Amino acid sequence: xxxxxxxxxxxLRLRPLLVGRTVVRAHVRRPDIIGFPSVAGFxxxxxxxxxxxxxxxxxxxxxxxxxxxxLVVHLxxxxxxxxxxxxxxxxxxxxxxxLDNGKAFxxxxxxxxxxxxxxxRDKYPRALAGMMSMGPEPIHADFDAAYLGARxxxxxxxxxxxxxxxxxxxxxxxIYSDEALFRAGIRPLRRAGRLAKVEVGRLARAxxxxxxxxxxxxxxxxxxxxxxLPDGGxxxxxxxxxxxxxxxxxxxxxxxxGVVRRQRIGGRSTHxxxxxxx
DNA sequence: CTTGTGTCCTGTAGGC
DNA sequence: TGCCTACAGGACACAA
Numbered sequence: 001x002x003x004x005x006x007x008x009x010x011x012l013r014l015r016p017l018l019v020g021r022t023v024v025r026a027h028v029r030r031p032d033i034i035g036f037p038s039v040a041g042f043x044x045x046x047x048x049x050x051x052x053x054x055x056x057x058x059x060x061x062x063x064x065x066x067x068x069x070x071l072v073v074h075l076x077x078x079x080x081x082x083x084x085x086x087x088x089x090x091x092x093x094x095x096x097x098x099l100d101n102g103k104a105f106x107x108x109x110x111x112x113x114x115x116x117x118x119x120x121r122d123k124y125p126r127a128l129a130g131m132m133s134m135g136p137e138p139i140h141a142d143f144d145a146a147y148l149g150a151r152x153x154x155x156x157x158x159x160x161x162x163x164x165x166x167x168x169x170x171x172x173x174x175i176y177s178d179e180a181l182f183r184a185g186i187r188p189l190r191r192a193g194r195l196a197k198v199e200v201g202r203l204a205r206a207x208x209x210x211x212x213x214x215x216x217x218x219x220x221x222x223x224x225x226x227x228x229l230p231d232g233g234x235x236x237x238x239x240x241x242x243x244x245x246x247x248x249x250x251x252x253x254x255x256x257x258g259v260v261r262r263q264r265i266g267g268r269s270t271h272x273x274x275x276x277x278x
Numbered sequence: 279c280t281t282g283t284g285t286c287c288t289g290t291a292g293g294c
Numbered sequence: 295t296g297c298c299t300a301c302a303g304g305a306c307a308c309a310a
Contacts, residue, residue, distance in 0.1 A: 001303065032287095059304075077303050078288085092288095111287045113304075130305065157281060166305080174303065224290080224302085267283080268303070 002075045003059060004139070004171025005214025005237065006227050010081055011056045013230045014105075017083040018051045018063065022100040033094040033107070035074075035115035036127045045069065045118045046097065058134050058170030064121075072117040072128060073107065079114035082106055082230040134170040138207045139215075143169065145201040152192040152200060159195060159203070160188035161266040169207060175220055175244045178271045180206040182242045187277045188270045189263070213237065220244075243271040251276060 002010070026046045031039045049065040056062065061081070063071035073081065083105050084090060086098070090106045095116055097105040107116060117128055124132055135151070136143045151168045152159070162168055163177035172180070181188050183206035186199055195203070214220065219235030221227050222245065228234060238245075242252050247262035251273040258275030 003304095074304085076287095076305080109287095110289060111303090113287055155280080161281090164304080226302095269301090 001077055001173055001175065001222075002079065002219070002227050003173035003176050003214070004056075004137075004211050005176070005217075006219035006235065007056050007059050007061055007075065007171070008215050009219045009235060010075075010230055011054045011061055014061075014081060014083065015054045017103075017230070018099075018105060019053055020051065021105075022048065022050045023065075023105075024048075024098040024100055027096040027098070028094075029096070030094040030112055032112060033109070033114065033116060035072075036117040036119060036125045042116075042118050046071065057131060058137070058166055059173070060131055068121045070117075070119050070121050072119060072131070074115050075109065076111070076113040076115070078111045078226045079107065079109040080226075080228060082108075082232070130166065134166050135168045136170070138169045138171060138204075139211050143204065143208065145197075145204040148204040148207075149197065149200045152195060155192040157192055158189045158265050159186060159192040160268070160270055162192045163207070164266070164268070171211065172207065174268050174270075175241070176207075176210050176214060178244045179210045179242055182271075182273060182277060183210055185277055187274075188265055188272055213240065243273060245271065247271060 023046050026043050028034060028039050034042045049069055051063060052066055053064040055064060061073040065071060083103050086102045086104055090108050092108040092110040093106050094109055095107040099105060119125060155162060160177055163172050184202040186203060214237050217235060217237040219227055220237040221234035222238055243260050246260040249260050251258040251260060253276055256275050258273040260271055261274055262269055262271050
């Protein structure tokens with residue numbers, strides 16, 4: 001479940017391994033992983049491309065190539081990226097990029113929901129429309145209480161649902177939305193348009209802070225180990241989670257004797273402290 | 279436009 | 295032991 005902090009961590013770790021390298025050829029093990037263009041077009045287009053840099057937009061990782069091309073990767077639920085030895089096999093590997101130094105850049109994903117796209121910069125296909133309509137990065141200055149308030153105004157859906165809407169705040173997923181609502185002291189089921197101004201302010205701040213903390217601690221590696229750093233290591237934000245995955249456990253706020261509850265909201269399992277969050 | 283629901287996909291956990 | 299079902303969840307299609 002890579003969200004913004006996990007993708008950012010992956011970006012920072014992969015950068016020194018990929019920048020300056022040339023992709024010799026791509027091996028597509030599962031054709032449905034290629035979101036754009038055709039598999040043949042993808043293989044043809046990626047061969048010989050040099051990696052100029054790594055960027056991130058929301059949960060998308062963008063590998064900037066020469067000739068105005070971008071390799072866009074979305075890990076969805078269980079995607080994993082790593083650089084391995086040329087003869088090293090990778091479990092659940094879907095696409096492998098042979099590099100000019102004898103190593104390979106591997107995209108693995110058990111569930112086959114993730115996608116990779118090879119696109120011309122400034123000419124994104126329909127398949128990436130979601131990326132184009134994405135809202136601001138919640139860790140940047142253009143995301144603030146005024147912006148969030150404007151986007152929540154008049155909305156009757158639970159605030160939790162809107163935090164997962166990438167058009168409002170990109171990069172937020174199930175873990176960090178629960179954590180942000182806890183920090184802001186807001187119940188996930190509250191109708192978004194009914195939040196008081198001070199609550200919206202707290203929420204905007206909490207989102208920025210929790211995502212920044214997530215990056216600082218290299219993301220959240222849960223027990224299932226689905227998210228791992230490119231070198232196989234684990235993040236450590238899971239040790240700092242206040243509510244996510246802590247159903248039935250005592251609230252972590254000092255002096256609070258609340259017990260963390262779990263509830264399905266918008267088809268997602270949602271965690272909150274009934275004492276701290278109102 | 280907004281809101282809610284179903285689907286994609288596969289591994290894993292739990293019940294019996 | 296093995297079969298079956300529910301669940302995990304990001305994005306998107308679709309209906310109302």
